[in-house]
Amino acid sequence: MVMHEPVTDALTQVHARLAGLRDGRLADYIPQLALADPDAFGLALVSMEGHQYRAGRAQTPFTVQSVSKPFVYALVLAELGPAEVTRWVDAEPSGEAFNAISLEPGTGRPANAMINAGAIACTALVPGPTGARRFDRILGILSRFAGRALDVDESVYASESASGNRNRALAYLMSSTGSLPGDPSEAVDTYFRQCAVRVTAVDLAVMVATLANGGTNPVTGKAVVPEPVAVQVLAVMASCGMYDASGKWLLRVGLPAKSGVAGGLVAASPARFGVAAFSPPLDPAGTPVRGAAAMRELSERFGLHLMHNPARSAPTVSLSSRQEERVTLVAAQGAIDFTAAERLLHELSPVALETGGGVVLDLADVMNVDACATAMVRAALTDLCAQGHPVAVVGRLGSAAAGPGWRSFVSRQEAVAWCAEAPSGRL
Ligand code: GLU
16 A cells, blocks of 8 residues: 555544534434444545555445445446436436435436436346346446455345335336336345445545546556446536435535445545545435535545636646747647647647748647647648648657658757748748
8 A cells, every 4th residue: 555644644634523523313224224333434545546545444344335326327338338328317416315206207217327216227227137147247347446356245235125115116116117127126136235235435435536537447457447438427426426415515525426325425536536435424315424524625625626727737838939030939848638739729820820931839848648639739730731831840749750741850959940941832
């Protein structure tokens, strides 16, 4: 394990401050969950490099419950594709409690995959000849998300099975309107087993870090689901993950998240890290009280709200000037994505068009140009060449050194000298 003191310190401080919170109640509609220790409280955070940080009871096992829902949704999206899954399960916030009968009038389609009705439908959509084989697939993907072999807490499974008539009612209701494939009793039994899979806060942090990392487990390095699937799951977590508290959660915490009635709570900071909390007492909306407070604090402290505009580390265009009378030189730095490419091209085109002379684009200090930015810059350079401007690029643009009509150079001086001498087609 890599220990990075500032992050561990932050988790430890948040943990110490919130451990004394006494609000909330244990879930008791599943009798076995009412036996949980209300003081148990753990936090874990996993970075995109797979670094792990923890505080408190981060290695205490508990059942995953509804935190399984986004990961099983990911499984069926990866297996069946978004169009087929959306035919069975919509992606609209229900504004209702986790066990509400939020079914579309007429079709019976559940509102989203984060409420029980939608999650039972997702479980039923997992391909497999029997409930047992479908469950093997579910346990397999949850384990790959966690990066270790998970198992089932049989006593919680039995307890939920003995008391889960509301979920059975949901399944039979959906089945009666044709919105649940297969046998409803088998679907709900598989769902109960899925909810009873045992995890720790560290497991949950790795699982949600995998979603934040575009579907690749940052600890094992293995691709678990394709990137578009991870994006879709995070989007539905952002709008629906906290049931009827989803709007306020997005407002105050601003991170895609999912809670479970055993006290698990995960949140993803896309491309940054996954964070998980374990603390069993729940507020009236079913949200773990200490976990939610911890996420709020971490989000504020680290400036993680999705709508927060992070300060730019450095400008994209580091130099823009006329050289040798007939040459416009633009140098860029940092990572070039869509936004950076827009800045770069805005700088490049009007000046170059005015002067009518050569254009040197110096990318020597650029770390990376993503696929979208490469296409944008290539299109702009191709246009400049077509208009008769001599165009020289220093460094690489995507995987190709040169492109149609422009020349590639290793040094800025050579590029400027070549441009100054090259005949311009436009003049
Ligand atoms: N197994 C629980 C149920 O279906 C999950 C609910 C939750 O964690 O929010 O009632």
